[in-house]
Amino acid sequence: MTDIPVRAEAETAAPPQEASRRNTWLLTVFTAVTNLADGVTKLVIPLMAAHVTDSPMAVSAVTLSLTLPWLLTSLHVGVLVDRFDRRVLLWLADGVRACSVLVLVAAVTHGGAGVPLLFTCGSVLGIAEVVALTAASSLVPAAVASAGRERANAWMAGAETVCNQFAGPLVGAALLVAGSATALGATAATYVLGTLILLPLVPLAGRFRADAGQGGTVRSVHGDIRAGLAFLWGNQVLRTMALTLTVMCACWGAWMALIPLAATRSMGADDGRYGVLMSALGLGGVVGALTVGLVNRLLGRKGAMFADLVGTLILVATPWLTSSLVLNTGAAFLGGMGGVLWSVNSRTIGQSLVPDALLGRYTAALRMFSWGALPLGSALAGALAQAAGLSVAFAVFALAAALLILPFLRWMPAGELTAQPSSEAKDRA
Numbered sequence: 001m002t003d004i005p006v007r008a009e010a011e012t013a014a015p016p017q018e019a020s021r022r023n024t025w026l027l028t029v030f031t032a033v034t035n036l037a038d039g040v041t042k043l044v045i046p047l048m049a050a051h052v053t054d055s056p057m058a059v060s061a062v063t064l065s066l067t068l069p070w071l072l073t074s075l076h077v078g079v080l081v082d083r084f085d086r087r088v089l090l091w092l093a094d095g096v097r098a099c100s101v102l103v104l105v106a107a108v109t110h111g112g113a114g115v116p117l118l119f120t121c122g123s124v125l126g127i128a129e130v131v132a133l134t135a136a137s138s139l140v141p142a143a144v145a146s147a148g149r150e151r152a153n154a155w156m157a158g159a160e161t162v163c164n165q166f167a168g169p170l171v172g173a174a175l176l177v178a179g180s181a182t183a184l185g186a187t188a189a190t191y192v193l194g195t196l197i198l199l200p201l202v203p204l205a206g207r208f209r210a211d212a213g214q215g216g217t218v219r220s221v222h223g224d225i226r227a228g229l230a231f232l233w234g235n236q237v238l239r240t241m242a243l244t245l246t247v248m249c250a251c252w253g254a255w256m257a258l259i260p261l262a263a264t265r266s267m268g269a270d271d272g273r274y275g276v277l278m279s280a281l282g283l284g285g286v287v288g289a290l291t292v293g294l295v296n297r298l299l300g301r302k303g304a305m306f307a308d309l310v311g312t313l314i315l316v317a318t319p320w321l322t323s324s325l326v327l328n329t330g331a332a333f334l335g336g337m338g339g340v341l342w343s344v345n346s347r348t349i350g351q352s353l354v355p356d357a358l359l360g361r362y363t364a365a366l367r368m369f370s371w372g373a374l375p376l377g378s379a380l381a382g383a384l385a386q387a388a389g390l391s392v393a394f395a396v397f398a399l400a401a402a403l404l405i406l407p408f409l410r411w412m413p414a415g416e417l418t419a420q421p422s423s424e425a426k427d428r429a
Helices: 017-053 055-065 072-084 086-109 115-143 146-176 182-198 223-234 236-266 271-321 325-353 354-386 388-402 403-410 423-428
Strands: none
Touching: 017 086, 017 115, 017 182, 055 115, 055 182, 072 086, 072 115, 072 223, 072 354, 086 115, 086 182, 115 146, 115 223, 115 325, 115 354, 146 182, 146 271, 146 325, 182 271, 223 236, 223 354, 223 423, 236 271, 236 325, 236 354, 236 403, 271 388, 271 403, 325 354, 354 388
16 A cells, blocks of 8 residues: 655644644644534534434434444544555545535525435444544654644543533524524535645655555555554453443433533523533633643652542532532533543553554544543433433442542552553564
8 A cells, every 4th residue: 555645845844842733733733623623523413314304213313324424434444544644534524524525515505404414414424423533533654843742632621521512512503593504515625724724734754654564565444453453451450441441432422412401490500500510621721731840740650640530529519419500510511621620631551552553543443432421421310310310320330430549549540641652562563
């Protein structure tokens, strides 16, 4: 499989440190722009479905189409990211997303988009998002010097959290005032802008494609998937992070599913105060991104990640223990801050411990476990709340978060967790 050529003159135009700093800015802006567009589509497309059908099942299916690819396609996308130029994959993902949105614009302009088309475009957008986020995270070691990766991961994680989960829906709501076609057209233009932002991005060591490994031998897709999962499971640090994150994401999914009812029924929140409660998550994420370096210096990486574990426990236990809206808003802030602390450190650790040839598969597998646990946690929480009440459901997930503490402290090694990949690990890639 031949390498995709890169522009040698661009690669040597700036010293490595200057190129690393420029790449950090480019990746951060790219992450912010494309995640803003993703946040808009996740608001607009389900609302379009609600306008064309009264079926809850149909609307739920359209909504699920945007996120289900994380569960169904992540492992195969990881192989793709490890075999091809990661910047080109980002360009292709943005192109596919722009085209899918423009198809919806044309449908709206010429009579409306039905549920089948919305489901199809939602699935395409979801798969493209898996490709884009996996490739962007796996591309960081080739674009950013090791000394600057913590900062790059902090900025990218903060931009992803704020733009995808909070700013995107707000912008989408504002754009919908002018109509669905206008909102989707602006989103398509944003994806094109994301592609243009990546044009000046240059690799520090020659290319954005991982080394082929094993003398360039091409293995089967399933063989590559097994190799990636075996590497993750065989490393104590990575295995501990993956299992801990899976349970924490299930807790987050439960909280997101139950907090609307808890806030409006138990805490007496109106729409405005509920918005403040949810905004506290985003504010916490911003503070986490800005302070991760300081927190790491004070607590170390293990301590910073443990802080997120405690923050998750506080997040899900507070609605069980009190109906105070103020305390629950504070818990949301701590949860949002801890989430970014974990995200930044886990990415930096993974980029340090995982060989470049396995980084796409590792990133995709980790996101499959974590993001795949979100809907499972939501479903379980809904069933528990239906059968036994909101308080019991929150208590169960608070217990699950609490049970993570001792295993994490025991199995997660102390220190800075920044060891470089061993020669044995590289051979296994």
